[in-house]
Amino acid sequence: MRFMFKTDYEDDIKLFPHGGYIVTYGILLAFLAVAPFVLSSYLVSQLVFVFIYATVGVGLMILTGFTGQASLGHAAFLAIGAYTAAYLQQYNVPFPVYFLVAGVLTGAVGAMVGFPALRLQGIYLVIATISFAFIIEEILARWESVTNGNEGMRVKALQFLGATVSRDSPSFYFICLAVLVLTIVGTLNLLRSPTGRAFVAIRDSETAARSMGVNVSLYKVKSFAISATITGFAGVLFAHKLSFISPEMFTLQLSIEFIIVILIGGAFSPHGAVLGAIFIVMIDPFLTYLKDDVPGMVAGVAATFGAGAEMAAKIKANVAAFASANGLKGAIYGIIIVLFVLFEPLGLYGRWLKIKLFFQLFPLYKRATFKRQKIYVKSERNR
Amino acid sequence: MLDFVQQLVSGIALGCVYGLIALGFVLVYKATEVVNFAQGDLMMLGGFFAFTFIGILGLNYWIGFAGAVVAMALFGMLAERVVVRPILGYPQFSIIMATIGLGYFLRSIAGIIWGTDDLKIETPFSQGVLRIGSLVLAYDKLSVIAATVILCALLYLFFNRTTLGTAMRASSENMLAAYYMGIPVKRVVSIVWAISAAVATAAGVLLAPITFIHSNVGLVLGLKAFPAAVLGGFGSIPGAVVGGVLIGVIESMAGFYLPQGWKDVAPYIVLLMVLLLKPEGLFGHHARKKV
Numbered sequence: 129m130r131f132m133f134k135t136d137y138e139d140d141i142k143l144f145p146h147g148g149y150i151v152t153y154g155i156l157l158a159f160l161a162v163a164p165f166v167l168s169s170y171l172v173s174q175l176v177f178v179f180i181y182a183t184v185g186v187g188l189m190i191l192t193g194f195t196g197q198a199s200l201g202h203a204a205f206l207a208i209g210a211y212t213a214a215y216l217q218q219y220n221v222p223f224p225v226y227f228l229v230a231g232v233l234t235g236a237v238g239a240m241v242g243f244p245a246l247r248l249q250g251i252y253l254v255i256a257t258i259s260f261a262f263i264i265e266e267i268l269a270r271w272e273s274v275t276n277g278n279e280g281m282r283v284k285a286l287q288f289l290g291a292t293v294s295r296d297s298p299s300f301y302f303i304c305l306a307v308l309v310l311t312i313v314g315t316l317n318l319l320r321s322p323t324g325r326a327f328v329a330i331r332d333s334e335t336a337a338r339s340m341g342v343n344v345s346l347y348k349v350k351s352f353a354i355s356a357t358i359t360g361f362a363g364v365l366f367a368h369k370l371s372f373i374s375p376e377m378f379t380l381q382l383s384i385e386f387i388i389v390i391l392i393g394g395a396f397s398p399h400g401a402v403l404g405a406i407f408i409v410m411i412d413p414f415l416t417y418l419k420d421d422v423p424g425m426v427a428g429v430a431a432t433f434g435a436g437a438e439m440a441a442k443i444k445a446n447v448a449a450f451a452s453a454n455g456l457k458g459a460i461y462g463i464i465i466v467l468f469v470l471f472e473p474l475g476l477y478g479r480w481l482k483i484k485l486f487f488q489l490f491p492l493y494k495r496a497t498f499k500r501q502k503i504y505v506k507s508e509r510n511r
Numbered sequence: 512m513l514d515f516v517q518q519l520v521s522g523i524a525l526g527c528v529y530g531l532i533a534l535g536f537v538l539v540y541k542a543t544e545v546v547n548f549a550q551g552d553l554m555m556l557g558g559f560f561a562f563t564f565i566g567i568l569g570l571n572y573w574i575g576f577a578g579a580v581v582a583m584a585l586f587g588m589l590a591e592r593v594v595v596r597p598i599l600g601y602p603q604f605s606i607i608m609a610t611i612g613l614g615y616f617l618r619s620i621a622g623i624i625w626g627t628d629d630l631k632i633e634t635p636f637s638q639g640v641l642r643i644g645s646l647v648l649a650y651d652k653l654s655v656i657a658a659t660v661i662l663c664a665l666l667y668l669f670f671n672r673t674t675l676g677t678a679m680r681a682s683s684e685n686m687l688a689a690y691y692m693g694i695p696v697k698r699v700v701s702i703v704w705a706i707s708a709a710v711a712t713a714a715g716v717l718l719a720p721i722t723f724i725h726s727n728v729g730l731v732l733g734l735k736a737f738p739a740a741v742l743g744g745f746g747s748i749p750g751a752v753v754g755g756v757l758i759g760v761i762e763s764m765a766g767f768y769l770p771q772g773w774k775d776v777a778p779y780i781v782l783l784m785v786l787l788l789k790p791e792g793l794f795g796h797h798a799r800k801k802v
Contacts, residue, residue, distance in 0.1 A: 198604055244783065247790040250603055251546045255741045256786055258734075259779035266776040380734070384611060391608055455627075455726070458619030465612030469605050470597050500601060 141320040143313075160305060164298035172301055177409045178402070179304040180365050185389040185401030186311050187358030192387070193395035194319065195351040196331030197245065200383045201257030204264035205356045207378035208234045209363020214281040214373060215274055223288045231360045238356020242349035261383060268375040280374025283367045295369050304365050311358055312398045318354070327351055392468050394475025403476040411464075415457055423448035473500060513645060518767045519760060524652035526759020527659040528721070530752035531714040532736035533743065534662060535707045537751040541670065542679040542703035545595060545606050546745075549614035550711060551733020552621075553590075557583045557712025558724040559621055562630050572634055576716050580709045587708025588701050595704070596697065600686065614730070622726040629723040632716065651720040658717050662710060663752045670748060679703055683746075735762075738782045744792030753793065757781070 134140050144150050164172045184206060191197050209230040216226035241260055248256050268275045275281065286293040286300065293299045318324045326347045329337035338344050367373050385408055393404025427444035431437070472479055478498065486493040535550045547553075560582050564575035594613050598605055634651070641648045670676040682689040682696045690696045715724070722728055739758045743750025758778045765777035785793065 192604075198607075244787050248786060249790070251540075251607075251745060252741060252786060252790060252792075254546075254607065255737060256783060259738065259783050262779050263776050263783075266772055270772045387608065455619035455622040458615050459623070462612045462614070462616030462619065465615065466594055466609050469609040469612065470594070473598075473601070473605060 143316055143320075157309075164301045169296060172298075173296060174409055174413070176301055176304050176365075176369055178405045179301075179308045180362050180369065181386075181389055181405035181409055182402045183304075183308050183311050183362040183365070184359050184386050185393065185405050186308075186315050186398050187355045187362065188386050189390050189395055189398065189401050190315060190318070190327070190358070191351050191355035193390060193400075194324065194331060195327040195348065197348060197351065198250070198254050199257045199355075200254055200380065200387065201241070201261035201264075202355075202359055202386045203378040203380070203382035204261040205234050205238060205359035206363040206366060206382070207264060207268060207373075207375070208237055209360030210283075210367035210373050210378075211268060211275055211281070211363075212360070213364040213367045214283045217284055223286055227361065227364050230364045231357045234360025234363065235353045235357035238359075239349050239353040241356070242352030245352065246345050246348055258380065258383075261378075261380060265375050265378060268378070275375070278375060280372055283371050283373060285371075286368050295371055300368070304369075307361060307365060308402075311361070312402075315358075315398055323347065323350065388465060390475075391465070392475055394477035396474070397477055399480075400475050400477040403480075407476065411461075412457075415460065419448075474498065514767070516646060518763050520646065520648060521652070522760035522763030523756055524648075524656055524759070525763060526739075526756035527656045527752070528714070528718055528732065528755070529736045529739040529758050530755025531655065531659050531662065531717070532711065532732055533740035533751035533755050534659075534666065534748065535711045535714070536737065536740040537743075537745060537748055538666065538703060538707040538710065540683075540740075541746045541748070542683050543595075543599070543700050544603070544683055545599070546603065546610070547707070548607055548610040548733070548737075549590070549617060549729075550707070551729030551731075551736065552614040552617040553583065553587065553708050553729070554711040554715040554718075554732070555724065555726060555729030556586070556617055556621060556715075557708070558632075558715030558719055558728065559625050559630070560712065561716045561719065562625070562632055562724055565632050566630065572632075576713075579716060580712045583712040584705040584709045587704040587706075587711075590708075591701055591704035596700070599700070614733075618726050618730065625726070627726065629725050630719075631723055632719040634716075634720050651717075655717050655721070658713060659752060659755075662713065663748060666706075666710075667748045675699070675702070735778065738778055741792055742782055742785055744794035747792075747794035750792065750794030 132145060144153075160175075163175060167175070184202060187205075188199065188202050191199055212230035212233050213226050216229060221229075241257070245253055245256060269278050271277075285295065286303070288299075288303070291299070293303065319327075326337065326342045329340065329342055330344055330347055330351075334344055370377070389404035389408050390401055391404070392407050393402065394400030423444045426447045427440045430443045431440045468475065474481070482498055485497065532551060532554055535553065536547060539545055539547045539550070557579055561575055561579035564570045564578045565572055568575075570578065590613060594609050595606065598609060634654075639650045641650065641653060670680060678689070678694045678699050679702075681692065682694055682699050686696055689699075715728075718728075718732070722732065735758060736755065739755035740751050741754070742757060743752070743754030758781075761777050761781055762774055766774035769777065
């Protein structure tokens, strides 16, 4: 059991509350640094996707988790970043330049979305962001002179410091890792600054924040802009990783996936974005694995419980038929979302905190510590 | 001129489709302040139920229709009990996510059970057209318009004139206070989900000759019906239908008069503009929070 005495404000906002953090994150970083040289190329490629999704997740978290503004339009921000990169690359603009331009442009668009969003609440904001995403998707499909329409655009390998960085190389992996780490550190710093405090105040109660002197409109637009900028950066990496982009990649489905990232990870800490990204990237290979291996395993279990060889074969065939049914993935997706909302509203990171607290307080842990408060007087119309 | 009228009428017919689905959204929202993203998928499931009763079991159209409505009303209650009730009273965003998850689940289960082909139901309205002068109107579209008007009127009366309707409005305004006043809030919510699933089923069956039934129909139409509900101001029953008709007319006009590509985005552009000017939609009411 560790006792932490905080004697002034500086203690309260330290990035690393105690030495243990430096050790654990150091070990994690060391592991990630050697990962591309020891893991299979497939896993490394999946890790790169985890980094990109986590970057978007952190961006979305600033908006949804900390400022309390829901968005189902982040695929559009990703698309703007990706298309800016692909377009500027044709004119031999160097990587650092178009990387920054993509971020700034996406941020500007984000601020533009933020202005109308000032007047909208809850569900109206959700539908406004969905509409925005649809409009962007259609523009990408129709503005053929710039985006090449539905044919999509090829994205050449990344050129950095005179070297060509292919999308499967360790260097690309490190670029993505660096972007993610910088994003997370930047976000943590933002959150302990006055701006971050204002965001959280707006999330908790807009009226209270306003009466404390927080310029709600300004900070909402800022939040949109920052969130969009980060997503735009991720979009550049996304374009390079896929090496081909077309409008139908940036649909509502992708926006929902981003929301799932922070929902499953836990929307109140960057840890959550990373855990959620791992989850969403790894669920596909996991389901494929289930499809291939589970029928055999079930048949094996049936055999040990005394089923005949014929019976076992039949069970195996049935399970295999069920597992390869078209669209089973969607059902599993749906069940997972519902289960998380119902039973683990704080996400994977929340579960980790609970486990940690359980051992810290052992044997005095009580479940009510993390119980959510129900607000029955909740008419969001009267906010 | 004739083109214009024809476009207008087909826009209204299309809009009534959206309005019919939007009614379901509005019902649930009006009574519980829950936004049900799975509404379109309830409609899709209702269509499949009706197909099973009519197309596979060979029942009479009206009996099959009624059977599907009853079955889906029960299913709506079940969905409410399992997915929504445990999280009632928590932030709206969790509930939205839960219904999105429910939608995913229903879509893929329907795809597994009924396959991925477009299915069709034989209805009394499938054939025949009504001619007024040189204007041509198909019966299946007329049936949708008629049903929308009737359902809208019935639901409006139900909410404003009956005790149960008043109870629903009360529990939406303030759940706890309604409970203290002796309103069985849980049962009210359950009933509202049943009604909304039943309305969705009616929409699904009436749409079957026009859009056919496949597992994604709910998603596609739901995404159009959703702006319709928002445009009308989410809590207003006539608003939903007016919003739906507006979206339908805009879509069909944009498809006819504007270059290709505008048809799909025009409703969203109009929606954004309306939200900018009137953030509560056209018929929504705005109340200030008292601190």
